[in-house]
Amino acid sequence: MPDALLPFLLIGPVLLLLVGGIIGILVREQRRRLQQEREKHLLLEQQNERLEQQVQQRTADLQQSLDHLQATQRxxxxxxxxxxxxxxxxxxxxxxxxxxxxxxxxxxxxxxxxxxxxxxxxxxxxxxxxxxxxxxxxxxxxxxxxxxxxxxxxxxxxxxxxxxxRTSASERQPTNLNALTDQFLRLAYQGMRAKDRTFNITIETHFAPDMELVRVAPQDIGRVLLNLFNNALYALRKRQQAQEPGYKPLLQVTTQCRSGQVELRVCDNGPGIAADVLDKIFQPFFTTKPTGEGSGLGLSISYDIVTQGHGGQLLCQTQEGAYTEFIMRLPA
The missing domain is CATH 1.10.287 (Helix Hairpins)
Structure with a gap:
């Protein structure tokens, strides 16, 4: 073989070696990248797990803080x-x-x-x-x-x-309790009728004719009256919807003067209140109504207005399946 052909014969193996080397480098690089991707994926999973744990811990801390701040929230x-x-x-x-x-x-x-x-x-x-x-x-x-x-x-x-x-809750003035009661009774009843035109009840009012003006914050006592009437009307409607034979919904509202006090009674012949929840009805956020129908604040606010705001009493008498009566007493 002539010496001039020898370089050409060596080119083939050299090229094969070069190609093989390049392929080896590419394969190693690909493996390295895959390994890096796996490491990154594993690192992301670990970070996500730690983040999820942190979120759960912070959520638990937040829930605990919210529980402690319930009074402020109210x-x-x-x-x-x-x-x-x-x-x-x-x-x-x-x-x-x-x-x-x-x-x-x-x-x-x-x-x-x-x-x-x-x-x-x-x-x-x-x-x-x-x-x-x-x-x-x-x-x-x-x-x-x-x-x-x-x-x-x-x-x-x-x-x-x-x-x-009105929002000026602290301002007191001589108020005709009979007129205020009648006004908010009509307001509550018309509000319920606006929601359900088929709702009809018998309303009996017995207002003390000798009732003198009572020094109260009328806007605050008005809120109490509205809460009491709304609860009574809700109870009457609930029992009426049960379609009990012979049931006739009745709401009785009475005012009277006692020794050094004026008294208001709101009595309905609705389903009554269960004995096991009676001691909770004035607690904030407690309600027996379905979700979305009551905030559980009405009676709590009313109790604070009557007792703390006016030095009076707000009581409840009930018999499950028969009646509920709320009694508000205020200093005359």
Missing amino acids: QLIQSEKLASLGELTAGVAHEIQNPLNFVLNFSEVSVELVQELKEEVLHQLPATTMAPAAELLQNLEDNLQRITQHGQRAGGIVQGMLLHA
């Missing part, structure tokens, strides 16, 4: 909810009050116009049309009187809404 919820509700109620009440005033004013003016027609025009009509015209005018006057009556009733509800919306 105060915040009370003030914020009442403030928001007060602003909303006041806004709605003012929006209703203006058109309601127009309805009442025009109704009263229309009654006067009907009277003028009766006095000045009716007798001028032919005998054949006088009787039908008189009947039409009388029907018109009756309808206008109904409009005025229900408009005044709506006005009372609006005034109750405005009273409930």
Whole structure:
């Protein structure tokens, strides 16, 4: 073989060695990268596990802190909810009050116009049309009187809404407890009727005729009354929905004067309160209502207003399956 061909014969093995070396390098590099990926994946799993443990620990710490802050939370919820509700109620009440005033004013003016027609025009009509015209005018006057009556009733509800919306809880003034009770009773009943038009009950009121003005914060006592009435109406509706044969829902509201005290009783013949939860009803956040239907704050707030805010008493008497009666006593 000529020496000139020898270099060419060596090129093949050299190229094979180079290619083999390159492939080996690439394989090792790929293995190294895979190993790095596995190590990274393992590291991420470990970090995720540690992070999850930290989250669980911090969640447990947060839950423990929330449990310790329950009393503070109650105060915040009370003030914020009442403030928001007060602003909303006041806004709605003012929006209703203006058109309601127009309805009442025009109704009263229309009654006067009907009277003028009766006095000045009716007798001028032919005998054949006088009787039908008189009947039409009388029907018109009756309808206008109904409009005025229900408009005044709506006005009372609006005034109750405005009273409930006030936030100056510390200001006391001489208050007609009978009128305040009647006002919030109507407000609560109309509110329940707005939710369920089929809801009808018998309401009996026995207001003490000799009741003198009581020095209270009317907006606060109004909230108490609204809570008591709403609870009673809810209980009556709940038992009514059970469709017991012969059941007739009844709400009795009584005021009376005692020695140095005034007393209000709100009694319903609803399902009553179970004995095992009776001692919890004034605790904050306790409720027997389904989720979303009660915050468990109403009676707690009412109890604080009556006992701490006014130096009075708020008691409950009940018999499961028969009745529930709340008794509020305030210094006269």
